[in-house]
Amino acid sequence: MTTTATPPPPASVAAPATGPEPADGPVRIRSPWAGYTTTARYIILFALVCVFLLPVYVLLITAFKDLAQVSPSRMWEWPDSLSLDTYRAVWPKLQDGLRNSLAMAIPAALISSFLGAANGFVLSKWRFPGADIVFPLILFGMFIPYQAILIPMRQTISDLHLLGGLNGLILAHVIYGLPITTLIFRSYFTGISDELIDAAQVDGAGMIRTFLFVALPIAVPAFAVSVIWQFTSAWNDFLFGLVLTNPDHWPVTVALNNVAGGQVVPYHEAMAAALLASIPTLLVYILMGRFFMRGLMAGALKG
Amino acid sequence: MTAEQENPMIADQEKLMALDTPAGEPSGIELVNVTKRFRGGVVAVKDVSLSVQPGEFVALVGPSGCGKSTVLRMIAGLEEVSAGRVRIGDRDVTAELPQHRDVAMVFQSYALYPRMSVRRNLGFGLRMRRTEKGERNRRVAEVADVLGLEHLLDRRPGALSGGQRQRVAMGRAIVREPRVFLMDEPLSNLDAKLRVSMRAQLSLLHKRLGVTTVYVTHDQIEAMTLGQRVAVLRDGTLQQFDTPQRLFRYPVNLFVAAFIGSPSMNFVQARVADGAVSFSGTKIPLPAGSPLAGADRSVILGMRPTAFATGSANGWPTLRVVPEVVEELGDERYVIFDVDAPRVDTEETRAAVDAQAADDALLLPEDRARFTVRLPTDPPIDVGETVSLALNPNRLYFFDPDSGAALGPTPEQDSSAR
Numbered sequence: 079m080t081t082t083a084t085p086p087p088p089a090s091v092a093a094p095a096t097g098p099e100p101a102d103g104p105v106r107i108r109s110p111w112a113g114y115t116t117t118a119r120y121i122i123l124f125a126l127v128c129v130f131l132l133p134v135y136v137l138l139i140t141a142f143k144d145l146a147q148v149s150p151s152r153m154w155e156w157p158d159s160l161s162l163d164t165y166r167a168v169w170p171k172l173q174d175g176l177r178n179s180l181a182m183a184i185p186a187a188l189i190s191s192f193l194g195a196a197n198g199f200v201l202s203k204w205r206f207p208g209a210d211i212v213f214p215l216i217l218f219g220m221f222i223p224y225q226a227i228l229i230p231m232r233q234t235i236s237d238l239h240l241l242g243g244l245n246g247l248i249l250a251h252v253i254y255g256l257p258i259t260t261l262i263f264r265s266y267f268t269g270i271s272d273e274l275i276d277a278a279q280v281d282g283a284g285m286i287r288t289f290l291f292v293a294l295p296i297a298v299p300a301f302a303v304s305v306i307w308q309f310t311s312a313w314n315d316f317l318f319g320l321v322l323t324n325p326d327h328w329p330v331t332v333a334l335n336n337v338a339g340g341q342v343v344p345y346h347e348a349m350a351a352a353l354l355a356s357i358p359t360l361l362v363y364i365l366m367g368r369f370f371m372r373g374l375m376a377g378a379l380k381g
Numbered sequence: 382m383t384a385e386q387e388n389p390m391i392a393d394q395e396k397l398m399a400l401d402t403p404a405g406e407p408s409g410i411e412l413v414n415v416t417k418r419f420r421g422g423v424v425a426v427k428d429v430s431l432s433v434q435p436g437e438f439v440a441l442v443g444p445s446g447c448g449k450s451t452v453l454r455m456i457a458g459l460e461e462v463s464a465g466r467v468r469i470g471d472r473d474v475t476a477e478l479p480q481h482r483d484v485a486m487v488f489q490s491y492a493l494y495p496r497m498s499v500r501r502n503l504g505f506g507l508r509m510r511r512t513e514k515g516e517r518n519r520r521v522a523e524v525a526d527v528l529g530l531e532h533l534l535d536r537r538p539g540a541l542s543g544g545q546r547q548r549v550a551m552g553r554a555i556v557r558e559p560r561v562f563l564m565d566e567p568l569s570n571l572d573a574k575l576r577v578s579m580r581a582q583l584s585l586l587h588k589r590l591g592v593t594t595v596y597v598t599h600d601q602i603e604a605m606t607l608g609q610r611v612a613v614l615r616d617g618t619l620q621q622f623d624t625p626q627r628l629f630r631y632p633v634n635l636f637v638a639a640f641i642g643s644p645s646m647n648f649v650q651a652r653v654a655d656g657a658v659s660f661s662g663t664k665i666p667l668p669a670g671s672p673l674a675g676a677d678r679s680v681i682l683g684m685r686p687t688a689f690a691t692g693s694a695n696g697w698p699t700l701r702v703v704p705e706v707v708e709e710l711g712d713e714r715y716v717i718f719d720v721d722a723p724r725v726d727t728e729e730t731r732a733a734v735d736a737q738a739a740d741d742a743l744l745l746p747e748d749r750a751r752f753t754v755r756l757p758t759d760p761p762i763d764v765g766e767t768v769s770l771a772l773n774p775n776r777l778y779f780f781d782p783d784s785g786a787a788l789g790p791t792p793e794q795d796s797s798a799r
Contacts, residue, residue: 276459277488
């Protein structure tokens, strides 16, 4: 029993405390200007949204126009007809590129996320001597510009007999993605209670089983972030795809570039192709974005 | 609080009796001159030697940062020892991985695996040890039954209340039937009422299973009520390791004396001369057989809050005091007053007091000793009105003002006085 009890107040002080009258219904605390500021805020936000969405608007309407209608001076005008002919025209040119990009970006994103998770786990929860030196070295990889390593990388991939096909490109993206995925997972695992890892060890799990059975299932939100990031960057990459693959294995970005090539730029086709090429990344965001929000750690620790 | 949470941990005594006890004899634990030095040079545990008997329930207690959790983690193998040996049973496990030590641990945060159902949480340790599936299911079902978790087996930890999570954490340890239970403040996240009932349940569980248990807590009441023996640590050194009764009666130094007991022991600077100890004008004859009988020296005198009585009963020496605060607790009251003698403010008493309530720092600077005594509710006592209190001369504690070491009483002295 702690000594927090207080003696009863003397009778003379014990006047009944009467608070303010209870109000009817809930009362909101707000400044008298709240109505105006809220309106102003929404107007400003809406204006900014319009500015940011203008390029998307132009892309969408241009893709529906035909060649005769396309010109920079009439770019704001609404198309005469909403025809899908342009899409039909560019589809064959993009088909192979889309397939190549999917076959490259999906494994690249999954493998580099998985390896990044392993790295992040070891660097934050299964520390080894020298971890504080290894981590900055890995991070350093993020700051090396692509162009600087392009030629040695092509040579290395060639020496590995992977040049031309998709495997060499996947390898390049996996390795180039490791710094950022390691960073994502290390940060995520750092926020997780050490006791969880201790509990797994005492329960009899070694490093690999602790990682696979305990750490990895918790890291689903980080995995989503990492996969979105890696998929997008692999998908959007142009330089590696151009340099490391032969025309049969060109990713969609190279195909996209070729659509826009030639003497006259067919803007409507370029826009339609760009839209088609961006659909997979949009889908990845829509499908996996919800994991960002989920509190998957709920219930691990005290309530 | 849900109705569920108020359920006792062990729903049914008979089920408890039917629970498998771990195969074989329980194992003792032995720490031999164990030291832990962290990278960066902080020494968390200094040369601790501790021997836990097979089947014993030992509580490690001390203020935060005293190294008690580190000791536990070294037994579990989650921390390496910097020097010394750790033995479990007849095996030296100093260099063994935690997964090979056959210990189960209950963590303060429970550390349930969030993405697994309660069933899989309970069975995880068995699965990792490749227990055959039928056997695993049987043991999980049995433990779930004893702990009243059957209807929660398919839920995730996120969908459980605090008390239920605590039970799952406990179940995860029990189901393994380990040689040793290690518990790191397992009750500190529960509310006060549940904590008290869980404490009793833990005692019951230990009696039934007979597994050697090491229990870490910063709460001396928890340590005293649960531990068959209690080890008091301070700044990484073992102060005293003894039964609760003996810790209370024969503290080896000022720190243990101040730490054990609630409210804390009252201390005052006093002088021993001519077979009596005196402070603030009160002279108390030394108890018979006191080793200080012939001494002439200054001491720190300690008195438990329960060593006082109202009036001048039994011919005990009396103390005239002016109560400053009277705290009514229903069937007893705490009376707080100043004594006209210098306050004892050593590092040891401060460390002990801080441990009990971090907010217990004095609101007003004090240079006089302040006593808290526990008295019956009658006769009435009024703030500001002088009362005389009788002090039991057989319940005095003496400490060396410089070293803090106890000068008495000793068990020998008590037995000769009897």
